[in-house]
Amino acid sequence: MKNAATFLILIFFINLIFTSCKPAVEKQKPNILFAIADDASWKHFGAYGCDWVKTPAFDRVAAEGILFTRAYTPNAKCSPSRSCILTGRNSWQLEEAANHSPLFPAKFKTYAEALGENGYFVGSVAKGWAPGDPGEINGIKRQLTGPKFDEFKTDPPAKYISNNDYSKNFEAFLDARPAGQPFCFWYGSTEPHREYEFEAGERIGGKNISEIVEVPAFWPDVDTIRKDMLDYAFEIEYFDSHLQKMLQKLEEIGELENTIVIVTADNGMPFPRIKGQVYEYSNHLPLAIMWPNGIKNPGRVVDDFVNFIDFAPTYLEVAGLTVEETGMQPVTGKSLTDIFNSENEGIVNSARNFVLVGKERHDVGRPNDQGYPVRGIIKDEFLYLRNFHPERWPLGNPETGYLNCDGSPTKTYILDTRRKKGNWEYWQLNFGKRVPEELYNIVDDPFCMKNLVGMKDYAELKLIMETEMVQKLTEQGDPRIYGDGNIFDNYPYQGEVRNYYNRYMAGEKVKAGWVNESDYDESLEPAPKEPE
Numbered sequence: 001m002k003n004a005a006t007f008l009i010l011i012f013f014i015n016l017i018f019t020s021c022k023p024a025v026e027k028q029k030p031n032i033l034f035a036i037a038d039d040a041s042w043k044h045f046g047a048y049g050c051d052w053v054k055t056p057a058f059d060r061v062a063a064e065g066i067l068f069t070r071a072y073t074p075n076a077k078c079s080p081s082r083s084c085i086l087t088g089r090n091s092w093q094l095e096e097a098a099n100h101s102p103l104f105p106a107k108f109k110t111y112a113e114a115l116g117e118n119g120y121f122v123g124s125v126a127k128g129w130a131p132g133d134p135g136e137i138n139g140i141k142r143q144l145t146g147p148k149f150d151e152f153k154t155d156p157p158a159k160y161i162s163n164n165d166y167s168k169n170f171e172a173f174l175d176a177r178p179a180g181q182p183f184c185f186w187y188g189s190t191e192p193h194r195e196y197e198f199e200a201g202e203r204i205g206g207k208n209i210s211e212i213v214e215v216p217a218f219w220p221d222v223d224t225i226r227k228d229m230l231d232y233a234f235e236i237e238y239f240d241s242h243l244q245k246m247l248q249k250l251e252e253i254g255e256l257e258n259t260i261v262i263v264t265a266d267n268g269m270p271f272p273r274i275k276g277q278v279y280e281y282s283n284h285l286p287l288a289i290m291w292p293n294g295i296k297n298p299g300r301v302v303d304d305f306v307n308f309i310d311f312a313p314t315y316l317e318v319a320g321l322t323v324e325e326t327g328m329q330p331v332t333g334k335s336l337t338d339i340f341n342s343e344n345e346g347i348v349n350s351a352r353n354f355v356l357v358g359k360e361r362h363d364v365g366r367p368n369d370q371g372y373p374v375r376g377i378i379k380d381e382f383l384y385l386r387n388f389h390p391e392r393w394p395l396g397n398p399e400t401g402y403l404n405c406d407g408s409p410t411k412t413y414i415l416d417t418r419r420k421k422g423n424w425e426y427w428q429l430n431f432g433k434r435v436p437e438e439l440y441n442i443v444d445d446p447f448c449m450k451n452l453v454g455m456k457d458y459a460e461l462k463l464i465m466e467t468e469m470v471q472k473l474t475e476q477g478d479p480r481i482y483g484d485g486n487i488f489d490n491y492p493y494q495g496e497v498r499n500y501y502n503r504y505m506a507g508e509k510v511k512a513g514w515v516n517e518s519d520y521d522e523s524l525e526p527a528p529k530e531p532e
Contacts, residue, residue: 029119030294030318031259032184033246034311036085037239038078038127038193039275040265042071042286044236052211053233057244058288061263065290066339067301072355072378073308076267076275076282077362081308082129085266086110086144088312088323088331092358092375092478098488099361099371101131101495104144107329111312112146114326115184115319122146123173124186126164133494145186149173158204159197161238162190167245174249184315187246192235194270194406194514201230205237216281217447218273218429219410220417228409232269260291260318262311272411272430276362276404277394278374278385280442283357291340294318300345304352305378309333332476354379356472360480360488364500365396365403365512369493372404373485375478377469381443384465388485390436398521400501400512402431407516415519437462 042048046055047062048069073081075091075098083097084090087108096102110129116122128145135142149172154165166187177183201207209226219225243263250256268274268282275282287306290298310333316323317335334352342348355378361371372394376385387394396403405411418427429449439452439462452458473481479488492498497512504510511517 028258029182029320030291031182031250031255032115032120032315032318033187033250033259033261034185035187035239035243035246035261035263036082036189037236037263037265037286038188038190039267039270040192040232040236040239040286041268041274041281042265042284043281044233044269045286045288047288048286052207052213052230053236055236055240057240057247058263058286060244060247061261061290062288064292064298065261065288065295066298068287068289068306069301069303070305070355071264071285071287071307072283072305072357073267073285074283074355074357075359076277076357077359078266079130079132080359080362081266082145083108084308085311086112086129087329088309088333089329090309090332090356090358090476090478091360092473092480093332093476096491097132099491099493100363101493102491103133103494104129104135104142106135106137109326109328110144111315111328112144112184112186113142114321114328115315116146118319118321118326119182120319121177121181121183122185123149123176123183124188125149125166125169125173126162127188127190128186131495145188146184149176157238158200158234160195161197161235164190166242167249170246171249174253174255182319187243189239189242191239192232192270194408196228196231196235196408198231198409199227201232201234202227205230205234207233216271216273217449218426219271219414220426222413224413225410228271232271257292258294260289260294260315263288264308270406271408272395272405272414275406276359278357278359278376279448280383280440280446281448283355283378284442289336289340295340297343297345300343302339302348303346304339304348305355306336306339306352307333307355310336354468354472356469356476357383357385358480360485361491361493363396363403363512363514364493364495364497365400366392367397367501368489369499369501370489373480373488375469375473375480377465377472378442379465379468381441382461382465383438383440383442383448384462384469385438386466386469387434387436387438388480390434392433393431394434395431397501398431398524400504401515401519402521403500403512403515405431406514407519412516412518415521419521437466439465 044053047059080091091098124145149169152165152168153163207230215221313335358375373388417423437453440448
């Protein structure tokens with residue numbers, strides 16, 4: 001009996017030891033819902049105090065999570081901006097993918113591909129990475145943002161709004177998900193991308209031009225432009241309405257608590273001097289993130305500089321993955337979990353004190369499909385820019401329609417102020433050539449109207465910012481800084497209008513579909529006044 005009792009006690013302690021050594025039950029991995037509007041500037045969402053654009057879904061995400069006041073894309077154009085999101089690298093670190101409408105390099109695996117290989121159910125709706133050729137691996141077309149769920153259609157409220165039923169397709173994605181598997185979904189609205197049904201914001205959306213508090217100073221404040229802005233607002237609201245349905249669905253099925261919801265846009269509004277440029281309204285974008293199970297002290301407003309290249313490393317970290325084990329190229333961005341795990345607002349991490357911005361080739365429209373290379377740095381309240389080829393036209397050549405600016409009533413009106421009224425001021429601000437360097441106080445001058453370069457009081461600041469920018473770009477291996485920038489002009493454009501300028505000027509009857517017939521400036525006589 002004594003031996004039996006000893007044996008039982010021994011068994012008890014062995015079981016106790018083994019039980020205590022067992023690993024803890026693996027924490028449930030969060031779902032990821034990434035919602036990206038197509039061409040929307042940061043101030044035009046309700047949570048930022050905008051009254052003439054109604055965005056209850058975005059506002060809810062901000063109120064129940066974090067509202068970021070200084071979120072930037074490195075490159076304010078569709079496909080290069082999305083390339084940065086997907087890879088965690090700045091556009092000048094992405095070879096062909098630095099450009100608009102490129103062949104996406106096979107060497108760069110996206111976070112969606114990586115998560116799909118590591119236990120996540122991945123999918124997307126409507127616009128993923130575009131425009132461009134995603135390429136193939138082993139003869140299979142790549143799905144850079146995940147397989148498409150585009151089956152269900154709806155009747156859009158206005159002409160040119162997509163008939164894709166985004167929210168119903170999200171439900172179809174959820175229905176297709178294997179039970180218990182975490183998901184990663186890309187909601188890629190095509191709104192508020194051009195074109196718009198003129199006056200739909202008033203006629204269908206019930207808006208009034210008097211609601212707009214401020215028209216950017218680089219445009220005339222006229223009814224035509226205000227109406228164009230209301231049509232843009234109406235399409236943002238449509239994007240937001242489908243996000244609202246997605247949030248409601250997640251709540252219904254009990255998945256919202258453990259879903260990271262990220263809401264943003266790829267670049268600024270599709271208007272002159274914004275989309276495709278490198279100014280404050282071009283790169284500064286809306287960002288709200290909620291995650292009830294993972295964000296401390298929700299309802300915070302955070303002023304740290306955050307970057308689109310921070311999304312990919314965030315997703316990998318919360319999924320319990322490292323970059324190395326996924327096979328992705330090294331990322332430059334930093335995970336946002338330090339902000340999630342803090343209870344502070346305002347400045348959370350003082351090391352997040354700058355962002356780098358820039359571009360290479362966007363839309364074609366210059367000889368030999370040349371780009372308009374720019375690099376810049378934003379730090380504190382200042383934006384410094386270096387234009388590497390100021391002899392080129394920043395929005396594309398006049399004779400081919402300024403192709404790096406979508407056709408619109410606003411664009412046509414500004415061009416007509418010069419052609420019909422002889423007023424060169426707005427034309428110069430929006431379409432004219434630029435000086436080699438620019439420096440702006442983006443707090444006092446958010447429209448970037450007053451270039452501080454050459455002013456004695458800012459000479460030291462300009463030198464400091466330029467030096468820091470060059471140092472960081474050198475560390476990142478930017479070919480432009482190393483004197484090899486021509487490589488970006490030599491990457492072929494993958495769209496239908498490749499070599500557009502040369503073909504058009506040779507008499508070929510080819511037109512770019514995103515500009516109006518009236519946008520082509522065959523003559524600029526008399527010559528514009530040179531910038532002072």
